[in-house]
Amino acid sequence: MKAWSNSLRILTALSASAVLASCTEKLDSSGVCAVLCPPLGGAVQNVTIEAVAFDTTVNALSGLGAEPGLVLAARGDTLDARVILRFDSLPDTYRQGTDTAKPITVIDSATLRFRLDTLRIKGAGPVTIEAYDVDTDANDTSAAAVLALFTPERFVGSQTYTRAQLKDTLDYVLPGAHVLSKSQNRQRLRLGLRAVSSSSTQLLLSSEEGGAAPRLRFRVSADTSIAPFVLAPFSKTPVDDPVVSNNLGDYTVFARRPPEGGPTELDVGGMPVRRAYFRFDIPSNILDSSTIIRATLLLNQVANPLLDPTDTVFVLPQLVLAGAAVTDPVKAAQITTGLGIDTVKVRPGDAGLTLVELSAAFQVWRAVKATESPHAIVLRARNEGTSPLQVRFSSLEAAPALRPRLRISFTNEVPLGLP
């Protein structure tokens, strides 16, 4: 009897173990799939089609001065970029404690303070930054009118920096007398900065739109208990357009720059900033009835060797969210979102095939009809507005072999359900 009881106990323990072991199902029988699991998935079909229905180059950002960076460059015959700063509201009085306002009679330690991107300095030699008085009543957005004021008569001052002195905070000393004169005469202080160097040089300064605007700092008394004035760029004109006047507090003008791309080319990047806009017409039998594994936009890059041809430009494909009501591609190209699409690295001087992966965009396009929101993307530079580098691609106007094409890898749905 005792033997039976022991056997029963052992059996009970084994049964309990079996129950516990079976609590978690393990259905995966992959180990025998070499024999028992013929592949189910459909073969991937790769097709290359001319699915780009429309392409164009459009301006990015909202016009002059909207860039997040200020480019100060002197690169020989290729690039001459100058920075304009407007301080249209200078104080002419100051207070000490609770005293009544006193007129400003002295200006000391007048300094422009910039935030400099030291990683993107071009040129190893010393650079001189010259300041000119560029105050004018000419058209606010006219680059030519401002550039014409960089004359000896308008010269304000200069300062030379060695490469070692170019730190992330860059102080530029202004003649106090010039600022005082503007203050006392209630005039606008509008400065044009120009880089001069015996070798090619380029500096990138942060703008107000970039979050770290240049600051004008000066003292009005030797008494250090009186706080110095610190002014941000401010433009009063144009008076009828506050957005533009806000942008024109600080901006870049180009005395010289590489020419725009040709009529058969699409431009990405550069200054003024350009984007390439593509609208697709994808066959519905692929878009609606297949599973897209990969979609690649095949572009022919056109060499643009004039400026830093071996530098890398990061091109971001972005999905256009604009609905069908937005028919202007310039406007549509501003209404975009990132999709986690891989950044494309290109060098402006290279030429040939460039691949832009778009499969993430297709996941959205499957859910949104082209009649509701055109299936479109834009290519933009990651350093948009802070780099003059521009890459170019052949457009639909180019020779047939060079035009943008779409390569789609897809599978048809696998019949599931019955064995």
Add this chain to the structure above:
Amino acid sequence: MLRLSMAAFAVSLGLATGVAAQGALSVQGLGFPPGQMSTRAEGSGGSTSDFDPLSPINPASLSTVGLTSLFLQYAPEFRKVNAGSGSANTTTARFPIFGAVLPLGGSWTGGFSASTFLDRSFETRSQRTEIVGGPDDVVEVTERLRVLGAINDLRIGMAWASGPRLRIGAGAHLFTGRNRLTLDEIYSDSVRNTSNTQQSLVSYSGFAGSVGVSYHPSRVIGFALSGRKGGELRARSGDTAVAEATIPDRVSAGVTYEGITGATLSARVSREAWSSLEGLSGSGDVFDGWDSSVGAEVSGPRIMQRVVTLRAGGRYRTLPFGFDGARVRETAFMAGFGAPLTRNRATLDFAVQRAARSSAGGVDERGFIFSFGLRVSP
């Protein structure tokens, strides 16, 4: 003609061709038939199924239960599949039978049961390569298929007994269930490639009827005969019928001998026309099958004032869905016991089954099925 047009319709929906990556011999086609046998019947190889009121096979046996009873069975299977140089171990948890039997007074007994007719639960994972994009761009694809579901047999039965000698019963069966299939195709390099998940839900519904009789001409010997006539079984995806077939007809016969004191010997043979399911199985490897078993049940030791019943048996059958054009054969040996609990108001049964399955192509399968059955008379 109707069947032909249904098949054409199914092809047009992309549902008729096969999901062949089933990863084991026993889950080919529409799945594995656990057998609809209670733990008690399994303990003796299944040979007493036609006499067993808790096995939803012969409705005539309902009248032997005596007391209102509820019954639940749990039967996990631990399986090892060998194919070529590979092997896989799986664990499948099943609750193959739930039932209730209710004596209605006089000579009548009613019963309800839900049992697993075909269990289709498996998961496979395999890898392949594809050319994606350019001609030199070879991408590795991991393909994972997960299928969960079953076709179940809901039976309402009624039995009439003319004393201990003759019992007659009939049952109405509703076959219902569904298979949820998920296919993941995971492409390497997720930045450039989009992986893909497909899901499908196929539901089944059909009707059948069964009749049975058991006859005990003397105290020592008994005979049972039962059969099921299948009706139409439809597969639907959403609201759309995608295929149809017929629930397999079945006929089975059993015999018991109780001429040895404290022992019951039994044998059973069954023929099931599984090929009627061919309309639902694109592979075409559907075979009618024999199921034969022998077993014994003896009174065992008395433990804690309870007489424990010991059981043993063997079974041979062919499974309905073949592999690579050949039948899958199963040989199983079982043993178990049953112990009354709480003044015979409940019974706990246990059976362990060692099953071996084989087919073409050097593929074989070994499994342990532990079966736990609890009958309660409230």
